[in-house]
Amino acid sequence: MTYATEPRPAQTPPGDSTSPRPRKRRGRVVLLILLVLLLAAGGTGYWLYSGLDRNIKGVDLDKAIGDDRPQKLPTSGQNLLILGSDSRDGANAALHTGHVSGARSDTALVMHIPEGRTRAVAVSIPRDTLVTRPECTKADGGKVPGANRVMFNSIYSQVGPACVVKTVEQMSGVRMDHYMEIDFAGFKGLVDAIGGVTVTVPQDIHDSSSGLNLTAGTHRLDGTQSLQFVRTRHGIGDGSDLGRIGLQQQFMLALLSEVKKQDLMGSPTKAYTIADKLTAALTTDSQLASLTKLAEFGRSLNGVDPANMETIMLPVAYDRIDPNRVVAAMPQAGELWKAIRSDSEIPESAKKSPATGG
Template sequence: MSQDDTAPGQGSSPETPRRRGRKRVRTRGQRIRRVILVSALVLVVAAGGTAWWFWSHLNGNIKGVDINKALGEDRPEKLPTSGQNLLVLGSDSRAGAENKKLGGAVGVSGARSDTALVVHIPEGRDKAVAVSIPRDTLVTRPDCTKGDGSTVAGKDRVMFNSVYSQVGPACVVKTVEKMSGVRIDHYLEINFAGFKGLVDAIGGVNIDVKEPIHDKKTGLNVDAGPHKFDGTESLKFVRTRYSLSDGTDLSRIGLQQQFLMALLKEVKSQDLLGSPTSAYKIANSATAALTTDDELASLTSLAKFARSMNGVDPDTMETVMLPVEYDKIDHNRVVAVKSRADALWKAIREDTPIPESAKKSPALGQG
């Protein structure tokens, strides 16, 4: 009988008050296991809280625009063979001290759409076509509804990039749909000042500079050949214009197309799974620079869309400029060459190869 049992002859049951009140003594092994269990629970809760904070923070970075509500029902038909069509705008407010050094400054309310791409992703999503619309193109702006609900009457012969600053992104989408007949599925806006952080987060972007650039306005001075640009240099590169061979905005479009393709390639090459810290920095910079339509304005939706485009290779993406010629009234502006532009948009709508003639712009001396 153990030391805790009652003495012989007392006939007491082990369930005496003394037995029930006895304090249980834990072994050293039990204490260690309990500490490990509590510590594990704390780590799980902390990790879960941190993951939730990261997710919530990144999700909150993304700004959404209700394009569908603003456009209503008067839109091109969505064809079954049309794949996916995105309108990608590179906006540029040039507000702040640093931006004053990079080619002038305007207020945030005067932000401009310096780059506009209609990105067509065919069914199957293994290739893509990006059509640039020059910012100086004269277009017909349709009747539009602004973000505050007020309406703006349509107008002929307005500069394309003025639509964004004067009326807003939904009107840019409507203008593109009216001029092209292409149904825009999604809207994606990248703030040029914001992507400076993205470029730095991925460690720079490799660019093969086609001709020497010595630009007094932006301060970019590079020789022809391969270069790795950091965020500030990249911002200067996409804003360069006057130091190029012809000094026109059409030449700058070529630089911006080249840069965006290089940026996509660099992001795709990153080992995001191998470095969670780098992945977060890249995601934080990317989402902070983004404004999308409401359907894409969440990490879940963006991630799903990105996965669906995983087979698209930036190296095989075809870049085309809307075929334009100089306007006969205002030689500082360009207008679409109707027959060629019609052929280009028809190919995008019907998901067919773009005719070679639709890839040539008289404004660039291309017959």
């Protein structure tokens, strides 16, 4: 795979649908929220439980991908692929200022929980990373041939989530034990259900593309503003999608803090409302597609302290042919995936990304 030899600012992106835009989500956030809400709703009647259970959609990865997969970790560690889907139809249509239709994966994050499950590493994959897509099977059984230099976030809309999992597995050599997807419409509802999220920005942000307008200082964001915040690119950093990483990480930490502060255990009605919003927006692999299985998985991660969680962007460099795209930077990316495959400490050299100046 071709990559640039030195950092280079991205050119003006041709549009939101084709610009580098990694959404660096903390997978731990998803799991902590699920754990808290599911346990809080545990005392409700069966009709409430079954209603939440029916909300969750499942994808049979083993059936869709087959046996052509990397081996599982040699330890008790776990790997989870988290996607944030961004449909331009239905409930999500009003959340966009552009004219792009269909559904896309605007967030891609590999969460690695090493043996012992007391810490976690979240590796985010920039959505405009050029990758080699393997041959995949669509939901209707049709085959899609492999292709080179495919934009990563196009795989979801063209072939489906199972192909995204297969692509990540083949580019990394890392077996994904589980898959989780959250739709942005549900994300908006979740923020509104908890009463908003507080963030502090050091400078004014005015982004006509996302619609966000904030002055420097502290703000309480509602669901719509939260989506604008994590989508904002213009007016921060170098204006490329890689500049969103800081805002996205900041917001998800603020969201986690907000959920932990609220007395959900003492408010079953509010807990159920939030759980309903979250599960309605949730798709998982078939092994997690129920409240019971999600709660069991969440409890297995009780020992993970958010303070011990590290977020890393896949090391990338601007593509030599198309500077609006990025490619995996070697040897850094290879070192990163190797460490995850062996469930070992990630070297500092594997955390440096040429596209962001290190």
